[in-house]
Structure formats: C-alpha cells, structure tokens
Amino acid sequence: MASSPKRRDSKELPPEFSELMDKLCKAADSFIKLFDNSEDRMRQIAAEIQKLADDVKHMQMLKNSYRIIGGVVLTLGAVAPLTGGISLAAAGAVATFGGATVVYTNVKQMLEEKQSAKIVEELGKEFMEIFEPMKNDLEDIQTTCEKLEQKSAEVQAKNTLSDMEVFQRILKRVSELGKNTKKALIVAVTMVGIIRDLLVLLLGVFRVTATTEEDQKLTDAIIQSADQSLKTIDEFKKMKEGLREFTEN
Template sequence: MASAPTRRGSKSLPPNLSELMKDLNGHTASFIVGFDHRESTMRKIIEEFAEISKEVRDMQWQTDTVRTGVVATGLLGAVGAAVVALGFIAAPLTGGSSLAAAAVGTVALVGANVRKTTKESESVKKVEELGKQFMETVEPLKKILEGIQTTCEKLEQKKTEAQAEDTLLKVEEFKITLTRVSELGKRTGEVLDVAVTVMERINNLLKLFLVFFSVSATPEQDRKLRESIIQSADQCQNVTDNFDKMKEELKDFRKLQTVRRATV
C-alpha cells in the first residue's frame, strides 16, 4: 500500500530533513557538553602560556639592556685606547680602565645570555607540552564542529532539492529553523577556520623547537621562536573565546528546536 503524500501545512518535516535535523541536534549537544568539559583545561593552558610569554619578554629585555651597556662601554674603551695610542693622554690608566670596564661588561653579557638561554630552554620545553596538550584538547571539539558544518551543508542541499520539487512544507517554524541552519553553518565555518589556523601555528611552533635545540639554530630562528611563544597565549585565547561563543549560539539554536517541537 502506497504511503499517503505529505499534506501541505502538516507540521512534520520530510523524513530526509527530519533525520538530518536529528543528527544536527546530536552534534550541537556533543559540542556543548564537550566544551563545558574541556573549557577549564583550555583556560589553564592559556594562563600558563601567558606567564611564559611574560618571562620571555622580560628575559629579552634584560639581555638587550645588558647588551646596550656593553656596546656603549666597548666604544668608550676603544676610543680611550685610541687616544692613548696617539699620545694625547699621558696616563694610560684611563684607556686601561675603559678596556677593563668593557671586559667586565662583556662578562655580564655572557652571563645574561647564559641565564637567558637556560631559562628559554626550560620555557620551550614547557611550551611544547602546553602546545601538544592544547591541540589534543581542541581536536575532539574541532571534529564535532566539522560534523555540524557537514550536516548544515546537507540540510541546505536537501532544502534546495525540496524547494525545487515544491515538497518542502510551507510552515513558518520550519522556514525559521532552516534559515538558522544556514546561519549556523556559516558561523561554524568561521570558528573552524580560527581553530585550524591556530592549530597550524602551534604545529609550526612545535617544529621550531627542533631547530632551537639543534646547533644550527640562527638568531633569526631564535627570534621567530620567541615571537611564536609570545603569541601563543593570544592564539589559544582566540580559539577558546570563539568556542565559548559557539556554545552559546548552539544553545540558542537548541532552544529554537525545543520551541518548534512544542508547537507540533
């Protein structure tokens, strides 16, 4: 016996759309629960990143300050030595004192560099751990967002097909729901882009660690590493904030579904 055609105005979605909406609601619930479970870990990682970033900035400032002093003292020593050599100053102690001061300054710079390198090594190891932990924490949520995006795309496709066949029911609640699905798909894509970009940057940061611990590391590579560490806290913060906003948007979407089902 053939099934009766769906009546226009009936308050039930066509089976294909109904099943996809069920999948979408399942994904949204998973993300909300998953983010609630992981949010504290993500924010703890951000705090530790921020602390290390501050340490890296402070270490660089201290080293640059010592280096500036050494350069100035070294120039003074060189000028003093030249003056003595030309015989303009009878007492050689002046030039000798300047050269001695330059030597002391150089020792100070070496000491500052040693302390900086040791501390940076410790910071790099900690950042490596935090970077891996953040990526492991974000990856399951990223997969759920991919599921949401894919389901929204399928709903959009089915909606278009139903409209072309004039079989989509012209009920206002469904129109609102499917419009929200389109908006949700777009928003999910934006959040995914942020997450993917930051994860790629963290992955590149992890690759820089291999160079940092090798004898071939150049000053330019060291500079890139420091900058990447300093940026890590902001990048992780960006992902977490976007996930938080996404959770609230998904909660609003689910409320809409609850209201719609109550009217059916």
C-alpha cells in the same frame, strides 16, 4: 535534552531534512559538553604558555637594552682620554646593572636553564588532545549546515506554503550557524598550525645547535601560541553559546 525543541521542528520537515537536523543537534550537544568539561583546563594551559611568552618578551627586551648600553660603553671607551672618569663611571653602572639580571643569549638557553622545554611540549600536546574533538564537532556542524542549505531548493519545490514557513525559519538559523562555525574553524585551523609548528621547532632546536633564525622562529611560535590559544578559547566559548541558543530555540 536541550536539542528536543529542534527535533520537534524537524518532524514537520521531510525525512532527509529531519535526519540532518538531528545530526546537527547531536554534534552541537557534543561540542557544548566537551567545551564545558574542558574550558577550565584549556585556560590553565593557555595561562602557562602565556607566562612563558611573557618571559620570552622580557628576555628580548633585556637583550635589546644591553645591546644599546653596550654601544654606549664602547663609544665612551673610545673617548675615554677626553672624558676622564666619566666613561669609567658609565662602565661601572653597566657592570652593576648586568650583575643584577641574567640575560639569556637565546630562547633555547632560557628554556634549558628554566627546564621549560618539556613542559611546553607537554602543554602543547595536551591542548591539542582536548581541542581536536571539539574541532571535529565543528567540522561536522559545518558540513551538515552545508548539506541542509544544498537541500533547500529540493525541499521548497516539494512542500506547501505552510510547510515552508517552518522551513524558512530553520534555514535562516542554519545559514547563520554555518557562517559562525566557519569563522570558529578558521581560528581552530590556525591554532592547530601554530601548535604543530611550535612542537616541530622545539624538537629541531634541541636536537642540533640552533641558528639565530631558528631561535627567532621558536620565539615567535611561543608568542603566537599564547595569543592564539586564548583567542581560540574565547571563540569556542562564543560558539558554545550560539549552539546552545540554536538547540534550545
């Protein structure tokens, strides 16, 4: 087992400290296995959400482009008596451009016509189901690191200098692991909030007629979900590598 070296070190420490080290190693092993088993699927889900986010960004770009072109056509129409055929030619160009591309009025319409809403909902829920157990392991790791650090003064007071060499070496690594875990948990908690917001917005937007503000919130949530899912996977991968190093050394 990868964690056996750590357990050998823990035998040189007081029982209460040794028990916490064993608990820490078990949570680390659990996180590593969960991530290794689910990384590929998580990246597939993130890629699907990213594809939708790219579609949303493209829709926004087209809407902005048409808004600008529409303003130009209105201006040319107003001066048509002075410009003769020029304004008509411009209007014809806009019509041709418009006929070549579908421009959705909002993200709700795009999701409906592409039948993407249900897919996004299922992907979001699946990501959360995969992700939550790993987040729980990180919470256990952080809590255990904090308990180990809290007990440090008590352990130092009771043990000899030779014992303390082992203790100080382990405590330094525990402290560093705690900091890295806290960072990963911040990313994880942010991810939970974004996905939950996305699922709530999807439900709300399709239950009633969406306002412009609600549609924009949904647009932002899709884009944020894509960005944060990739960030979370990368952060968890770094965490897995750190935990593996911790348990093997």
